[in-house]
Amino acid sequence: MNLSEWLVRTARRVPAAPALLFGEKVVATYCEFAANAARIGGYLRTRHKIEPGDRVAIFMKNSTTYLELLYGIWFAGGVAVPINAKLHPREAAFIVEDSGSKVVFVAGADTFNSLVSPGCAIHDLETEPAFDAEVEAIAEPEPRAAHDLAWLFYTSGTTGKPKGVMLTNANLHAMTYAYFVDVDEVLSEDAAVYAAPLSHGAGLYNFMHVLRGSRHVVPLSGGFDAAELCELAPRLGNVTMFAAPTMISRWLATARQTGYSGEGLRTIVYGGGPMYLADIEAAVAHFGPCFVQIYGQGECPMTITSLSRVNILDRAHPRWRERLASVGPAQSCVSVRVVASDGADQPPGEIGEIVVSGAPVMKGYWNNPDATAQSIRDGWLWTGDMGTLDEDGFLTLRDRSKDVIISGGTNIYPREVEEALLTHPSVSEVSVIGRPSAEWGEEVVAFIVASSGEAPSSEDLDAHCRSLIAGFKRPKAYVFETALPKNNYGKVLKTELRKRISGE
Incomplete structure (x- = not known):
């Protein structure tokens, strides 16, 4: 159709x-x-x-x-x-x-x-x-027809030329129906605000709101402006929007300055990058119970897992913090596994690559059968993301497979180090990468954006890490920046950070 x-x-x-x-x-x-x-x-x-x-x-x-x-x-x-x-x-x-x-x-x-x-x-x-x-x-x-192409989405191309992801009518139908089941209901009085690019996930979420006859709102700025949203949301009412985690963090900082506390918001769906535990806790405390998380890729658009607002608000479960740090269980129209390099399922809690199958998975890459065959094997999309599944089926992202740091033969997952550093009161943003080491193969480097006020010392941060994570995981160097390089979707460009430490 x-x-x-x-x-x-x-x-x-x-x-x-x-x-x-x-x-x-x-x-x-x-x-x-x-x-x-x-x-x-x-x-x-x-x-x-x-x-x-x-x-x-x-x-x-x-x-x-x-x-x-x-x-x-x-x-x-x-x-x-x-x-x-x-x-x-x-x-x-x-x-x-x-x-x-x-x-x-x-x-x-x-x-x-x-x-x-x-x-x-x-x-x-x-x-x-x-x-x-x-x-x-x-x-x-x-x-x-169901198998006909409708949307040709090009990947970011961080490891070469971008590839065209072929999304069919059937892929987008499945994504749309899963939203109603696994993410959120949509009301005719809702206002879908497009502060994130229409060329990406925000644009894919237009279908649900067209079906329900909701309002589609492009801000006067044409994009994300935190101060503008603080004023616009109460006037529109019933605002629903898709936002990258970095957008929410910036919006929260502005809201605290202006006194805005979430008036007019109904649903904020976040995804497209890691949402750190401390950040979502702070956002919920300030804006209220309006958050839902999704995890997907261009190759399986917006539709791998979801973490409902009920799960996000739950504080009664004995492992609620672990669940809040996860991306939730599989959405209804897909199967999700975590596997070793040979494709064997990993036991609960063991890190492996996330693979997914189901109706939303792409038809393949445009004019690129070799890349398609590498990514889709025996009906399963190999995402390139590393994660763990718990015994209840909740998936926790670790890192992209290419971002894992191997130091002294041991895998170190940057997100774990980033989560630890973000609990320091003087750290606003952080991104962790590996750099070549003659002794260890790779060693951990942390790029830090300090909060307002005096930046912490490397010694202070080192002591903080030692109190939270194993000593071999702590950064061997701290690089202080005024801002981290990001693409227009709010993702930190680790490729750019690697260039900086290599002197390119």
Whole structure:
């Protein structure tokens, strides 16, 4: 089934309901949202000869038009290729070329024109509207099968060129249905605020809110601004949003300064990176019972495990702190295992690689059968993440397999060291990596961002670590920074930190 059918059905059911908002201003009802998407679909089909299965890229920041473009692409039977808006134009051009996109929507094409082959049309929304009013709208969405592609998501490419993750209609249907079962109910009066990029997980969460006829809100800033959210949430009411853990930490710091305590919030789904125990405890204490955690990957979008608000609030369970530090049990439509390198199941508590199978798992990597065969083996997606399962099925992330530090033949998991350091009152942020050592193979290095006030000494931090973790795990060096390098999704770029200590 074509994803845009969900929009059509909602528009027929509640045509006058507010659909797209820019800040607090309604810019389209559901009837108008669906009509604009149908016109964009007609424009793509008529002017650009888009056929079912053709790729259409979007390289722009969040806007209400972004959502109309997505549904317009699907109306025509096309495959959406959302591109991280903060990529360099050359990186974006690689994705456009690799995907074979026939059209790319941009907002400002000056630096982009010379980088894309003539076979791809560049549609600049700064100089022309999203569709031609004279072009006839598509009457009904193009029929699409479950196995047909709908979303081509490119990985971050931290270990080489990014790979195109092929997500089908069936993948996205499963992800959407699992949200209602395992993550949260969605209400018609909800306001889905897109403070995180629409090209990533936040954009994938539009489907649930389209189905329920909720409001879709793009902040005036077009992204994440903590002070703006403190003012916007109480005015909108029933705010639900997806946020990376670093966004929540920054929002909490601003909320404490401004006196905002969570008014207007209903659900904050967090994921996309490690949420440290101390951070979620502080966030719940300040904002209240509005948090749900999910763990997923682009290859299994948003749908591996979830930690419910009930689990997050539970303080009666004897191992509640362990559960709060976990990412919860498997979502309903997947099976999750933790395995050794030979694929054998690890016993409870033993670290191994996380593998997952089920309806949301990608079809494969675009034009890359070798990478597909390496990642999907016997029906199981090997995630590259390391973790442990407890006897109740709760999964705890340790680290990416490539981030594990092997010192003196012993595995050291950076997250454990980071968790220890974050309990120091003078540490605001931390990231731990390994650096080459002639004696040990690798040794632990911690990059520290101090809280306001005087930075702690290395000796102080060393003593703090010794009181919490084994001596061999403690950092052999501390590097103090004013900020940690991050991508636009809030993930710390450990590859950049490794370059810094190697002198590159």
